[in-house]
Amino acid sequence: MVRKLAGLVATLLATSFVIFAASYAAPGDPVTFLAGGKENLTPEYLAAIRAQYHLDDPFLVQYGRWLGDAVTGDLGRSTQYHDQVSDLMAARLPSTLALVAYASVLFVVFGIALGVLAAVRGGRTDSAVVAGTTFATSVPAFVTATVLISLFGVQLGWFPVMGGGSLWHLTLPAVTLALGALAIISRVTRQSMIEQRELDHVSVARAGGLSERLIVVRHVFRGALGPIVTMCGLVTAGMLAGTVTVETAFGLNGIGSLLVNAINTHDFPVTQAVLLLMVAAYIAVTTAVELLHPLIDPRVRSRA
Amino acid sequence: MLLSVEGLTIEAGGRRPILREVSLSVGRGEIVGLVGESGSGKSTIARSVLRLLPAGARVSGRVAVEGEDVLTMGQGALRDLRASKVSMVYQDPRSSLNPVRRIGDFLTERMVRTLGRPKAEARTRALELLDAVGMRDPGARLRQYPHELSGGMLQRVVIAAALAADPALLLADEATSALDVTTQAETLALLRRVQAERELGMLFITHDLHLAAAFCDRVHVLYAGTVVESRPAKELFADPRHPYTAGLLACTPELGDPRPIRPIPGRPPSLDDAFTGCPFAPRCPEATAACEEEPPRPVAVSGGTAACRLVEA
Numbered sequence: 001m002v003r004k005l006a007g008l009v010a011t012l013l014a015t016s017f018v019i020f021a022a023s024y025a026a027p028g029d030p031v032t033f034l035a036g037g038k039e040n041l042t043p044e045y046l047a048a049i050r051a052q053y054h055l056d057d058p059f060l061v062q063y064g065r066w067l068g069d070a071v072t073g074d075l076g077r078s079t080q081y082h083d084q085v086s087d088l089m090a091a092r093l094p095s096t097l098a099l100v101a102y103a104s105v106l107f108v109v110f111g112i113a114l115g116v117l118a119a120v121r122g123g124r125t126d127s128a129v130v131a132g133t134t135f136a137t138s139v140p141a142f143v144t145a146t147v148l149i150s151l152f153g154v155q156l157g158w159f160p161v162m163g164g165g166s167l168w169h170l171t172l173p174a175v176t177l178a179l180g181a182l183a184i185i186s187r188v189t190r191q192s193m194i195e196q197r198e199l200d201h202v203s204v205a206r207a208g209g210l211s212e213r214l215i216v217v218r219h220v221f222r223g224a225l226g227p228i229v230t231m232c233g234l235v236t237a238g239m240l241a242g243t244v245t246v247e248t249a250f251g252l253n254g255i256g257s258l259l260v261n262a263i264n265t266h267d268f269p270v271t272q273a274v275l276l277l278m279v280a281a282y283i284a285v286t287t288a289v290e291l292l293h294p295l296i297d298p299r300v301r302s303r304a
Numbered sequence: 305m306l307l308s309v310e311g312l313t314i315e316a317g318g319r320r321p322i323l324r325e326v327s328l329s330v331g332r333g334e335i336v337g338l339v340g341e342s343g344s345g346k347s348t349i350a351r352s353v354l355r356l357l358p359a360g361a362r363v364s365g366r367v368a369v370e371g372e373d374v375l376t377m378g379q380g381a382l383r384d385l386r387a388s389k390v391s392m393v394y395q396d397p398r399s400s401l402n403p404v405r406r407i408g409d410f411l412t413e414r415m416v417r418t419l420g421r422p423k424a425e426a427r428t429r430a431l432e433l434l435d436a437v438g439m440r441d442p443g444a445r446l447r448q449y450p451h452e453l454s455g456g457m458l459q460r461v462v463i464a465a466a467l468a469a470d471p472a473l474l475l476a477d478e479a480t481s482a483l484d485v486t487t488q489a490e491t492l493a494l495l496r497r498v499q500a501e502r503e504l505g506m507l508f509i510t511h512d513l514h515l516a517a518a519f520c521d522r523v524h525v526l527y528a529g530t531v532v533e534s535r536p537a538k539e540l541f542a543d544p545r546h547p548y549t550a551g552l553l554a555c556t557p558e559l560g561d562p563r564p565i566r567p568i569p570g571r572p573p574s575l576d577d578a579f580t581g582c583p584f585a586p587r588c589p590e591a592t593a594a595c596e597e598e599p600p601r602p603v604a605v606s607g608g609t610a611a612c613r614l615v616e617a
Binding site: 203207 | 351356382383384386387388391392396400402404413414417418449451452
């Protein structure tokens with residue numbers, strides 16, 4: 001447990017370094033953006049700004065200062081909005097989290113259902129599910145978004161096309177996001193179930209007179225759960241960092257659009273903080289999945 | 305007759321049928337051995353008693369348990385047969401149990417889910433059964449997972465589960481082959497005890513002719529999907545009539561026996577080897593040209609039958 005925690009901290013530390021180094025190495029001098037308008041570009045003023053933001057310090061010193069502040073919860077101020085970065089993120093985070101949660105529920109429920117259907121029915125149902133989900137996943141998110149907006153938002157008028165704030169608003173974005181994950185989850189479910197179905201203990205259960213439905217529920221699906229849960233966790237974690245397109249397409253004020261905006265305006269404190277948050281969220285989700293595994297498979301429990 | 309198999313032929317795509325015209329019977333309280341090399345079709349016979357047939361198999365003949373034809377009965381009757389009349393014990397106990405479910409689950413599943421008995425009653429029954437198969441502290445066992453028990457213990461659990469619904473017929477498919485020698489002996493003793501106590505009919509499948517001869521009342525020797533010899537165990541052991549049976553007995557070493565070990569030359573036929581004559585002819589030390597011409601018919605010998613032209617002569 002201690003080793004696991006130390007590992008998590010080390011991962012976060014390493015990624016924080018990479019993130020900081022990347023924004024340090026990014027083209028463009030932040031001073032020119034910090035200075036504001038062209039009329040401010042006097043050498044004296046630039047020097048003052050450099051001193052204010054400690055931009056002349058060696059790289060490692062800058063990193064150390066940023067890290068020290070970040071650990072105490074001070075992520076700095078946005079160079080664009082001049083707000084505390086943590087306040088900015090707190091304002092944007094709920095809508096992104098709601099969006100990802102909504103999408104996760106959708107792809108978990110439908111992905112697993114389709115995968116089970118394909119594995120149990122086989123034949124044409126199987127081919128139809130594989131073809132359908134592959135198609136749904138291979139369409140880029142911005143195309144799906146456009147199609148959904150024009151169909152359900154504009155022509156049918158069932159859903160609002162812009163903005164957030166309610167489940168109603170989040171439905172189309174969540175569907176767009178979930179469609180991309182459908183193929184992976186249904187494919188993993190299907191494959192895992194087919195592997196489990198071939199195991200001896202399943203035919204032992206069948207030889208004991210258990211009905212096919214109970215065999216699927218109690219033995220095949222139960223055994224297939226491990227890889228399915230892992231995949232659902234990884235996809236959800238990936239989504240936390242991949243909401244940019246969908247947020248932009250549907251005009252949602254989330255973390256994704258905050259990040260893109262921050263990168264475009266060379267707002268380093270915000271960029272760094274958002275990236276760090278995404279990494280932390282990814283680590284949190286994968287750790288949660290890892291902690292879930294002993295509950296699914298008792299063999300893991302006794303090994304630990 | 306408890307189990308009677310008549311003229312069972314199963315074809316599943318190979319160049320020869322998996323089983324050809326197999327007939328055998330098991331009475332109440334009787335242990336019948338089924339001996340053969342791997343691929344001879346012994347497991348297929350056991351599985352066909354539960355109608356667990358290979359995918360796309362063409363089946364002819366009759367498999368009847370207590371007079372009812374297993375191959376043609378409806379789904380409901382089939383589930384009932386699997387749940388309460390015929391039980392099977394498998395070679396590898398470790399793969400027979402779902403690794404993520406508790407021992408208690410495995411034992412009560414059939415009683416609760418298929419036969420619809422109340423959970424508490426099934427649990428009491430499970431405890432009795434574990435006690436009956438000689439497991440200490442049955443209450444704790446119910447809460448354990450398969451990986452926490454040894455192979456021998458698991459086989460006891462599998463046997464206990466097989467007895468759960470008071471079956472009349474037990475199919476033991478290489479039930480002791482994967483176990484240690486000492487565990488093997490314990491498991492054999494256990495099988496023998498429960499069989500005698502409950503007057504079960506048992507189909508005992510093994511590749512070990514010596515074991516079968518010692519354990520069973522009657523033995524059928526199987527080769528390439530056909531029964532080549534079926535005799536009472538003692539007679540078969542003392543005086544094998546089919547050259548294959550004799551060969552099987554000769555290729556196991558025995559203490560104090562000065563004769564050299566003589567393995568049967570060649571290899572067991574696969575499903576892609578088709579035969580016009582006797583399937584054993586290519587490996588038979590006594591085969592003549594006539595053996596290759598037409599399949600031998602079983603002829604009566606002392607106590608049973610042997611399918612060999614040379615016995616006829």
